[in-house]
Amino acid sequence: MSGSSSRFFLQLPVHGFGLLSKGVPVFISAGKDNGMLQFFQLKRSAMILLLKELFGLLLDNNSHTKIYIDQHPLSMTLSGAFVAALRSSIFVSWKSTGRLQQTLSGSVERSGKALHSGKVSKVKLCPEFAGEGRYFKFRSNLIRATIDFAEESPLCTTLCKDGFRIRTVEHLLSALEATGVDNCRIEIQNSEPEEFDAEIPILDGSASEWVKVIEEVGLEVAIDRHGNSCERLAPHVNEPVSIWRNDSFVAAFPSPTVRLTYGINFPQVHAIGSQWFSSSPLDNLFYSEQIASSRTFCIYEEVEQLRSAGLIKGGSLENAIVCSSGKGWLNPPLRFHDEPCRHKVLDLIGDLSLFAQYGNQGLPVAHIVAYKGGHALHADLVRRLSGVI
Structure with missing residues (x-):
């Protein structure tokens, strides 16, 4: 959608015009009328350049900025407008959530064995x-938790930049997104410091431990480097969109709230079979009580094949629920009768969080429906919503 255009208005305090005069690119037709700069049929590429130019100038002068698209006001700071320009597509509109961006009130650490490498x-x-x-x-090295750095990898979500990889990020990102930790620096140390790959500890196989540490340290309103708070925006899906791979799919439908529906089907493993789970609506409390504690699962008959492929070296009955096609669950009891399906929802939230940028919400405001999905399919939905594919 890089060639799309619309009518944009930036409403600024009068004292900002002197600063703007040297920041407006010459190829943009601009007019000034009672404190309003109007940019007619401004192409998205030009809008991005303009916002980059204005971003530092306006914040340095503590200017309050409003942006209007086709004369409909959006209440946001300029940083929010910049995100909207970067991530806009025919499928998504960025709107205010009615609250400010948050961060942790302090730092907290956790250590543990990684699921696939088996290293601490x-x-x-x-x-x-x-x-x-x-x-x-x-x-x-800094690697942002965005779709730009996601690469396809088996049985986990991996972020990669300049040859450095962070594996199995989905459970941690799921907890951060669902509990409202919009801004966070995640420092990771390997037991072998010279390696180029790192992996997030699997802990008990769920996101419950991450939720606990977040609740322990608490949240506070985040301020930017200029001492200002920022409004949190959320991506709202405007029209249905779907991604398919054979008989697997993930789709997003317009909805006033976030809803997640997931289906799985393991006909060869009767103890799992066909399951469906739906959240309506999804909020912090529902996530903490109904989703976060669901653990990753695997089929016992596939364990040796996976380990031969260099996967699940750190897997055990302490960090996963294991089901045999003939004997059923090897380490009961389950935390929920449909725990495998709930865990897929946990993964989905972590993967969709990669839509987030600049401290705004990543999880789309939509009814997301997935069937027999996986990390790669989840990531492709984010790319489709971003206008990349």
Whole structure:
């Protein structure tokens, strides 16, 4: 959609016009009328350039900025408008959530064994400025938790930049997104410091431990580097969109609230079979009580094949629920009768959080319906909503 255009208005205090005169690109037709700059049929690429130019100038002068699209006001700071320009597509509109961006009130650490590598790693969650979003720091390298750095990998979500990889990020990101930690620096240390790959500890196989540490340290309103708070925006799906792979799919439908519906089908494993789970609506409390504690699962007959492929080396009955096609569950009891399906919802939230940028909500305001999905399919939905595919 890079060639799409619309009518944009930036409403600014009068004292801002002197600053604007040198920041407006010459190829943009602009007029000034009673404190209003109007940009007619402004292409999205030009809008991005303009916002980049104005961003520092306006914040340095503590200007309150409003943006109007086709004469409909959106209440947001300029940072929010910048995100809207970067992530806009025919499928999504960014709107206010009615609250400010948040971050952690302090730092907290957890260590543990990784699911796939089997190695021990330590993760430190740290407060971060508003507008910075969530990102990983590994061996002095910064990798943002966005779809731009997601790469397809088996049985987990991996972020990669400049040869450095962070694996199995989905449970942690799921907890951060669902509990409202919009801005967070995630520092990770390997037991082998010279390696280029790191992996988030699996803990008990769910997101419950991450939710607990977030609740322990608490949240506070995040401020940016200029001492200002930022309004939190959310992506609202405007029209149905879907991604298919064979008989698997994930789709998003317009909805006034976030709803998640997931279906799985394991006909060869009767103890799992066909399951459906739906949340309506999804909020912090529902996530903490009904989703966060659901653990990752695997089929016993597939364990050796997966380990031969270099996967689940750190897997055990302490961090996963294991089901045999002939004997049923090997480590009962389950926390929910449909725990496998709920865990897929947990993964989905973590993967969709990659839509977030600059401290805004990643989880789309939509009814998301998935069937027999996986991390790659979830990521492709984010790419479709972003206008990448």
